[in-house]
Amino acid sequence: xxxxxxxxxxxHGIEDNTKSLLKGAEMSRVVTIHDAWxxxxxxxxxxxxxxxxxxxxxxxxxxxxxxxxxLPGLVDSHTxxxxxQLRSGEWEMRLKGATYExxxxxxxxxxxxxxxxxxxxxxxxxxxxxxxxxxxxxxGSTTIEIKSxxxxxxxxxxxxxxxxxxxxxxxxxxxxxxxLGAHAVxxxxxxxxxxxxxxxINDMLPAVCAEGLADHMDVFCDRGFFTPEQTLLLxxxxxxxxLPAKIHxxxxxxxxxxxxxxxxxxxxxDHLEHIGNEEIECLRNSEVMPVGxxxxxxxxxxxxxxxxxxxxxxxxxxxxxxxxxxxxPVCNLQMVWSLGCSRMKMLPTEAFNAITLNAARSLRLEKSxxxxxxxxxxxxxxxxxxxxxxxxxxxxxxxxxxTVYLSANQA
Amino acid sequence: xxxxxxxxxxxHGIEDNTKSLLKGAEMSRVVTIHDAWxxxxxxxxxxxxxxxxxxxxxxxxxxxxxxxxxLPGLVDSHTxxxxxQLRSGEWEMRLKGATYExxxxxxxxxxxxxxxxxxxxxxxxxxxxxxxxxxxxxxGSTTIEIKSxxxxxxxxxxxxxxxxxxxxxxxxxxxxxxxLGAHAVxxxxxxxxxxxxxxxINDMLPAVCAEGLADHMDVFCDRGFFTPEQTLLLxxxxxxxxLPAKIHxxxxxxxxxxxxxxxxxxxxxDHLEHIGNEEIECLRNSEVMPVGxxxxxxxxxxxxxxxxxxxxxxxxxxxxxxxxxxxxPVCNLQMVWSLGCSRMKMLPTEAFNAITLNAARSLRLEKSxxxxxxxxxxxxxxxxxxxxxxxxxxxxxxxxxxTVYLSANQA
Numbered sequence: 001x002x003x004x005x006x007x008x009x010x011x012h013g014i015e016d017n018t019k020s021l022l023k024g025a026e027m028s029r030v031v032t033i034h035d036a037w038x039x040x041x042x043x044x045x046x047x048x049x050x051x052x053x054x055x056x057x058x059x060x061x062x063x064x065x066x067x068x069x070x071l072p073g074l075v076d077s078h079t080x081x082x083x084x085q086l087r088s089g090e091w092e093m094r095l096k097g098a099t100y101e102x103x104x105x106x107x108x109x110x111x112x113x114x115x116x117x118x119x120x121x122x123x124x125x126x127x128x129x130x131x132x133x134x135x136x137x138x139x140g141s142t143t144i145e146i147k148s149x150x151x152x153x154x155x156x157x158x159x160x161x162x163x164x165x166x167x168x169x170x171x172x173x174x175x176x177x178x179x180l181g182a183h184a185v186x187x188x189x190x191x192x193x194x195x196x197x198x199x200x201i202n203d204m205l206p207a208v209c210a211e212g213l214a215d216h217m218d219v220f221c222d223r224g225f226f227t228p229e230q231t232l233l234l235x236x237x238x239x240x241x242x243l244p245a246k247i248h249x250x251x252x253x254x255x256x257x258x259x260x261x262x263x264x265x266x267x268x269x270d271h272l273e274h275i276g277n278e279e280i281e282c283l284r285n286s287e288v289m290p291v292g293x294x295x296x297x298x299x300x301x302x303x304x305x306x307x308x309x310x311x312x313x314x315x316x317x318x319x320x321x322x323x324x325x326x327x328x329p330v331c332n333l334q335m336v337w338s339l340g341c342s343r344m345k346m347l348p349t350e351a352f353n354a355i356t357l358n359a360a361r362s363l364r365l366e367k368s369x370x371x372x373x374x375x376x377x378x379x380x381x382x383x384x385x386x387x388x389x390x391x392x393x394x395x396x397x398x399x400x401x402x403t404v405y406l407s408a409n410q411a
Numbered sequence: 412x413x414x415x416x417x418x419x420x421x422x423h424g425i426e427d428n429t430k431s432l433l434k435g436a437e438m439s440r441v442v443t444i445h446d447a448w449x450x451x452x453x454x455x456x457x458x459x460x461x462x463x464x465x466x467x468x469x470x471x472x473x474x475x476x477x478x479x480x481x482l483p484g485l486v487d488s489h490t491x492x493x494x495x496q497l498r499s500g501e502w503e504m505r506l507k508g509a510t511y512e513x514x515x516x517x518x519x520x521x522x523x524x525x526x527x528x529x530x531x532x533x534x535x536x537x538x539x540x541x542x543x544x545x546x547x548x549x550x551g552s553t554t555i556e557i558k559s560x561x562x563x564x565x566x567x568x569x570x571x572x573x574x575x576x577x578x579x580x581x582x583x584x585x586x587x588x589x590x591l592g593a594h595a596v597x598x599x600x601x602x603x604x605x606x607x608x609x610x611x612i613n614d615m616l617p618a619v620c621a622e623g624l625a626d627h628m629d630v631f632c633d634r635g636f637f638t639p640e641q642t643l644l645l646x647x648x649x650x651x652x653x654l655p656a657k658i659h660x661x662x663x664x665x666x667x668x669x670x671x672x673x674x675x676x677x678x679x680x681d682h683l684e685h686i687g688n689e690e691i692e693c694l695r696n697s698e699v700m701p702v703g704x705x706x707x708x709x710x711x712x713x714x715x716x717x718x719x720x721x722x723x724x725x726x727x728x729x730x731x732x733x734x735x736x737x738x739x740p741v742c743n744l745q746m747v748w749s750l751g752c753s754r755m756k757m758l759p760t761e762a763f764n765a766i767t768l769n770a771a772r773s774l775r776l777e778k779s780x781x782x783x784x785x786x787x788x789x790x791x792x793x794x795x796x797x798x799x800x801x802x803x804x805x806x807x808x809x810x811x812x813x814t815v816y817l818s819a820n821q822a
Binding site for chain 1: 756
């Protein structure tokens with residue numbers, strides 16, 4: 001099936017399909033062609049060119065895009081979008097002066113989500129989570145990573161990951177799941193953190209892998225959560241099951257997370273609100289993609305990952321939503337793109353590459369998604385907003401996506 | 412024509428229709444009823460009650476809202492939504508380090524908008540601006556104030572205000588226009604600021620009023636713009652034509668704007684990023700509504716108006732978008748509500764009242780809009796988001812309005 005999209009004002013984000021990531025000064029590069037056509041074949045991008053060409057390619061279907069602009073599908077590489085309910089009450093507590101850590105200590109935070117999720121009917125949890133994923137897709141995210149970690153028991157972690165796989169089957173976007181049993185220590189293991197680590201390794205991980213429910217393993221390595229030593233044990237155990245590592249690192253302090261990520265060969269180290277030169281050197285000597293989560297910094301009013309320092313050091317950088325009910329209630333990756341610029345001083349082009357090709361790389365999916373390149377999945381969205389790479393993040397707080405096209409529907 | 416809306420999960424923002432504004436501790440009050448019906452009659456709210464009532468009122472039409480929540484239409488009391496084009500290029504300059512004032516000095520800023528607007532075809536400007544107003548309405552704003560001020564010549568100011576009136580005729584929302592010839596000094600009057608003030612008073616104001624194009628007069632009273640003395644002259648001249656005053660005050664420094672507002676009996680003093688005790692005392696002894704514009708503070712990375720101090724001093728407070736291409740490219744008042752909480756530490760209820768009843772008061776429209784009250788215009792919107800007063804501003808960067816109902820369509 002060949003589909004020809006015509007009358008496109010601009011196609012943004014065309015990138016050589018051998019390029020696996022963009023780093024340093026390269027990150028400000030976005031290739032755009034104007035007054036264009038775009039051809040897809042069996043769900044993949046096939047070719048593009050100018051409407052001035054004397055012959056347009058033949059196709060089974062021709063769709064005019066009436067002067068709108070085309071961008072590649074956005075990649076949200078870090079979300080916690082399966083959850084029982086919004087935690088706006090805790091937010092109101094914070095507005096009155098409580099800190100995130102105080103709320104966690106008072107039984108709120110991740111454990112509050114875990115409590116609510118454990119008692120929630122699986123069907124209802126699935127419906128709610130599916131609704132959220134559909135909202136994310138409407139806002140242009142065509143690849144979404146989803147973590148467990150609000151279960152913190154075998155039964156509830158499996159419940160979350162099964163829902164992740166059900167969502168994968170029931171939407172046309174690309175869904176990847178991550179086992180995050182080590183998101184917090186559940187109340188049953190209070191004061192026995194090492195026992196919980198052993199439980200994850202000996203009981204939860206085998207159960208998750210027996211059903212093939214996870215694509216990656218993740219650990220919250222930070223002050224008050226898991227130590228670097230525990231994190232390494234967990235990631236090494238996961239590696240034995242073939243699960244690649246991702247990591248929550250350096251959100252609350254300089255706590256060794258980046259170093260563990262490098263040692264474990266993690267695909268990404270996410271958060272990075274607190275890093276210094278040592279962490280940057282460590283990232284430079286690794287294949288770990290640094291991932292910033294500006295929605296969290298904005299919402300918790302904590303420092304932002306030093307994107308400028310990272311990029312100016314010649315490194316790559318990705319951005320994700322961290323969509324979750326406690327620290328980042330934002331499902332719109334265009335808003336994250338905007339925060340990356342307004343708050344981290346990334347250029348619009350840099351932040352665009354951070355939610356497309358580099359985000360794909362953080363999931364090691366850069367060969368199939370993340371840019372408009374021949375042979376990649378034909379995931380893209382169209383917008384009425386002119387000069388979209390600059391104007392979408394500038395004109396913030398709304399959805400600029402008029403229609404989202406998913407590869408699975410082009411086949 | 413009586414319309415009965417049934418199966419409403421919650422109706423928020425019911426307020427006694429004799430209440431003209433909420434101040435101090437009252438601002439955290441929002442009256443909500445659950446499991447409700449809502450009756451409109453000839454485009455006005457008529458009554459509401461519980462779905463458990465034994466008899467529901469008779470109506471010409473019955474519409475089930477299927478368990479969604481109802482909020483009163485939002486009131487955006489300060490916008491510059493008639494403009495020629497986005498200024499995302501200037502934003503990129505700022506991301507690279509230039510300040511707002513440096514950009515203005517380099518010919519950008521308001522004068523850049525004025526240059527582009529003057530040469531823009533009126534029909535095209537109307538179409539673009541109408542498109543923006545429709546976006547604002549989709550996001551729940553049912554009353555919108557629109558300022559001139561990107562013309563800065565008789566011809567171009569009239570062009571803007573005529574477009575404002577055309578928009579008023581062609582949408583069902585409530586539109587009010589404001590003459591802001593004193594937004595900046597145009598290049599033709601460079602170095603002759605007093606001459607420009609005289610030109611506004613002697614030539615522009617009479618022309619605007621002869622056609623009945625403006626509902627209010629506004630002046631940008633600040634460092635580098637108009638002095639308090641010039642502002643007072645301008646507002647007194649407007650008063651002779653029956654035009655009530657609004658004012659841009661204290662955005663760039665403690666520059667006397669609030670005092671002029673009080674002296675001129677202005678309906679509102681907007682911005683207020685830089686105010687001290689003296690300004691708060693001055694507001695307390697006046698009928699001036701203080702209006703914060705957090706989109707501007709967020710986007711320019713300047714201080715926020717001290718909402719907490721103002722409310723805790725027992726004063727009322729309103730919020731608006733300041734939607735404009737240079738300093739606040741945000742048309743979604745729900746995002747402004749969110750910024751009011753996250754950045755100004757207003758409670759969700761306080762910020763809600765700041766974009767409904769108090770915003771209506773800043774336009775002296777509190778008798779007809781701003782809350783759900785018998786006899787007020789039946790402007791409202793519905794959302795799937797549960798516990799909307801807390802959750803809409805929490806779950807930020809998206810549009811929570813599923814459908815917006817305008818009074819003019821209920822009649």
